Amino acid sequence: MTVLQEFEKHPLAKYLRLERFPHIWCEGCGDGIILNCFVKALDDLGINMDKLVVVSGIGCIGRIAGYIKCDSFHTTHGRPIALATGIKLANPKLTIAVISGDGDLFAIGGNHFIHAARRNVDMTVICSNNFNYGMTGGQFGPTTPLDSYTTTTPYGNIEHPFNLVHLAAAAGAVYVARWTALHVKRLTESIKKALQKKGFKFIEVISPCPEIYGRRNKLGKAIDTMKRYRQICEIRHGYDPAKAEITIEKIIVGEFIDIEKPTYGELLQKQFLTIQKR
């Protein structure tokens, strides 16, 4: 049997573009797990793949659009949310998932993020947070922890990082959760919940980046990082995202926000009708 034939027997094969595998991600990279969990969530929900759109940006995680067998967009740096907003407005019946990285979504794409959240545009945003710009060699970004080493902070990072869940909640997201690549079942459930909800949903997934960020900061191999997640993570549903810090000793994970709010699309539609009646 060829590798492809073997792969066809994988239970999730029908959701993937098999010819593009094996994927480019490193040994133990969290992106592979995010793809795995996302696709399992699609399977569990029995989602209509013709109504799903995946949009990604620039970064290792940006490759994900190429691996999922649906209409997908691999866009320019920082712009997946802008594109996703356009797609959703053009065809509101589509389910949109934006899957991108910490630098793409929160540095160059930061402004798109906060406004899409504020407007409550109906989309699910999954951020693979590996604390650096991995694809381009390992530069520091808006989530790089203080004092960490990257190619552009050889003496230690002097910038305070964002608390992504706090930012998302403050901007107005209706569902905010944080998991790590270790929490595969809980992450899958979170993705399912988010896909079924209306509004702007945000899931932060803390991922190992063994070859770049991990190596530079002497964190060992990916397996060591995963074991570390098991040791230091604490699950606290409903925790105040402002206080849900990520430190060397503790990572607070869980579902922090789960509320209902009218979406941008709903309000827009409502207003159309009101205007038309006049």
Added chain:
Amino acid sequence: MESSVRIGVYICHCGGNISDTVNVEKVREAISKLEGVKTVETVDYLCSTQGQGKIKSGIKEYGINRVVVASCSPQLHLATFRRAVSEAGLNPYLLEMANIREHCSWVHDNIEEATAKAIDIIRGAVNRVKYLEELHPIKTKVKREVLVIGSGITGIQSALEMADKGYQVHLVERDPCIGGHMAQLSETFPTLDCSYCILAPRMVSVSQHPKIKIYTMAEPVALKGVPGDYVVTLSVKPRFVDVDKCTGCDDCTDVCPVEVPDEFNMGLTWRKAIYIPFPQGVPRAYALDLDNCLGLEPIACGKCMEVCEPKAINYDMQPEEIELNVGAIIVATGYDQISPNDFGEYSYGMHPDIVTNLQFERIMHFGFHKPSDGKIPRKVAFILCVGSRALQERAKEYCCKIGCMVAIKQAILLKKAVPNVEPWIFYQDVRADGKGYEEFYARAREQGTRFVRGLAAKVLPANDGLIVKAEDTIAGTPVEERFDMVVLSMGITPRPDTEEVSKILGLHTGPDNFFIEKHYKLNPVDSTKEGIFVCGCALGPKDIRESVEEGMAAASRAATFIGLGELATSPEVPIIDRAKCDLCGECIAICPTAAITITKSTITVTPVACITCGACVPACPREAIDQRNVTEKQLIAQIQGASAGETKEPKIIAFIERKTAYASLDLAGTRRLGYVANIRPITVPSCMRIGIKHLINAFAYGADGVVFVEGDDSPFAGEKLLKHVGSLKKELREYEVSPLRLQSMTTTIPQYDKTVKLFETVSARVARLGKITPEERGKIKEKLET
């Protein structure tokens, strides 16, 4: 001393008990000359209504505001006379009793010596009363809530009693369900009630009672506060199942892939990692056994949550800590059994049909089938006393109390279910001492249970069953029989967490590791700590009836303790002069009950925790502490008063600890055990109250020797007291007083002869040293005044 002090002294004849030996008239004459004394009367029986009336009228007539009653021991009549002066409008703490009967007239023959002693004692009392102050018992509010630890039948009974009395009850159980061992039993002896059937209604009452809150998967981990106002921290383990949502549908156990030996069925069957201990468990909610579940970090399996329709399963439940504020605590943590693994001669574990008596209870529940092949046994051996009544390290010395009756019951039930079965019971003694027990034993014999007096030596698995080797000690012949099943009666121990619980709550356990009660006969369910009560098998092996009795008793005691809503504690507490105090902490170091604390650089005394021993007073290097009702002024005045008065023989001041040592000395009096008459007893809360200042006052004002008599049960008995006396002896040298003039001992109530012997010894020793000369005394007095 107030110039307005008007002292009335009343001397009792006691119908001759005093007046036959002590010349009360002479005493009256001598005492009436003392400063401040307005009236001295001798009365025939002071404790009688007329006697008391004399005191009351005297108070009114002479404007008396301090009373000395010279009569019998205050341990008999202090309350009587306090009430009498109260009725006459005087604060009861303005009364002092001088014991001239048990400590004087009953132990001395020589009238002259006895009279001189009585005068000294009363003079001391008169000096003391000059400085007495009006005092009232300190009232502290108590919480009208109670914590019950352990939810077996004993805990359940206690909880129901307290709740029905109207108190809020917090019932804590470390397992997922309440019920304890009684839920595992088949039928109870001797009535053969179905155990679960009589337990279940109480379990349901507890779960539905509006005044009972149940905490399962919980245990106490810390205790703070004082009796009447305890703060207990509970640690609650996550159950991973929402008790309110779980419907007990059992869908989760169907899909769980993990099976472990079922604890409720004593390892005879299997349960899943998600389980309910028994189908009728209260609360009716399942629990996830995290140690055996495939894992939640990350979730490995997750099938139970998938199939749970009411969505009761939550893998993200966290451990919790809960603080409870209660007035009293009832400990009912129950029992465990010794492991049969330590008894290799019975081959437990080598054959599935060798079981313990608790396992047999479960076997009976499932229909008397043998674990090996499911067939009904024809011949069953019950071996009693496995691990009980033996001096070996692997065993317990004490009788398990229930083994005989359990075996008899099991034999009777076996015979009822399997009419042609042959039960044999191998025993040492058959202990059937309860109500209906002897008749129950007779019934077993009538039905055909065979009793062999001789414990089994060996049990050996054989091809077609089990061989039991024993000796019939009545017939004097060896016994070797083949059986289908062997049931071992295992020794009873306290639960393994008893030690931990005792440490957390500050309770004592005995050499058998069960909790010990405050007094074996008279306080059987009080623990050694105020406000905490213990009952049931936590105190020692017993059957269900006795457990229920103790549960009820503990509830009664707890209700007495917190019932009035407030506790009255002794006002004899230390008072700290904050101006002199420099927060050095010496008082805190010596306090045995942590009644003195420093919070935010303020020093505080907690009256309800204080045992009023007074040890803190001499421990303070700045002399910043005094003690109410045992003030420095009062004590020194009394010492000076008792030391004065010429005697031929050297005079010995004996400081007597007021509870045990005092009772011991009283007992010497009751027994009329005579001893040297040159002893002058002064009552102190503890001998630790006495410092160098008091000793020097004694020597300066007439004493030639000092003796400490402390109760053996004092928190200071032993090292602490020896250290204190050692340092006092050193300090005596600085005053040029021989340290041999100070002696100390501890005693118990029955050892009154030992106490008396010490007096003789010290008296002789001081006699050898000789009386302190007037010049020496002058020097000591000088040093004292500088």
Added chain:
Amino acid sequence: MSKGRSMAPVVKRKKLAEVEWKVIEDFCKGCGFCIEFCPVDALEESEKLNAKGVHPPKLKSEDACIGCGLCERICPDFAVHLETKESGGERE
């Protein structure tokens, strides 16, 4: 509780579903997640080397796997998966 020197295993585990454990060996990058996190410790590194020069995982014994599916989910490379015994491919 007196467990005794029992003759039975202390914990029994049975299979969750009729599935067969499979690995696409050439996809494996040797991260070791499946081996580390398997709740019943059913996996170990095999002796052979795949195309990437790493040792892919293998079952310690045929009935070691209970079919919980954690390895399938945590494998970043879609190498490890469970197939239903009859057809192989999609499962319920």
